[in-house]
Amino acid sequence: xxxxxxKSASKDVKRAMHKxxxxxxxxxxxxxxxxxxxxxxxxxxxxxRQKGKKIAPKKRSKTKTSRK
Numbered sequence: 001x002x003x004x005x006x007k008s009a010s011k012d013v014k015r016a017m018h019k020x021x022x023x024x025x026x027x028x029x030x031x032x033x034x035x036x037x038x039x040x041x042x043x044x045x046x047x048x049r050q051k052g053k054k055i056a057p058k059k060r061s062k063t064k065t066s067r068k
Contacts, residue, residue, distance in 0.1 A: 004056040009048035016044030 019025035020040035027034050027043065034040050049055055 003054070005048075006054040009045070009053040009055050012048040012051070012053070013041055013044030016040050016047070 016025060017037075017040050020034050020037070023033060025034040025040055025043065026032065027039065034043065045055060
């Protein structure tokens, strides 16, 4: 079975988690310090995507909203 993410992408996530634990991980435009574990993972994955590394695509929501 093939990997969904590359090893180098996992390293990017690991680096983001380490920076969060140190208290030096900053979020996008606002530049606030990241405290959430989930947000740190999301930042690591998005940085890996920008570098063009192999990562599973973003999950889409299954519910559809219809407007009349």
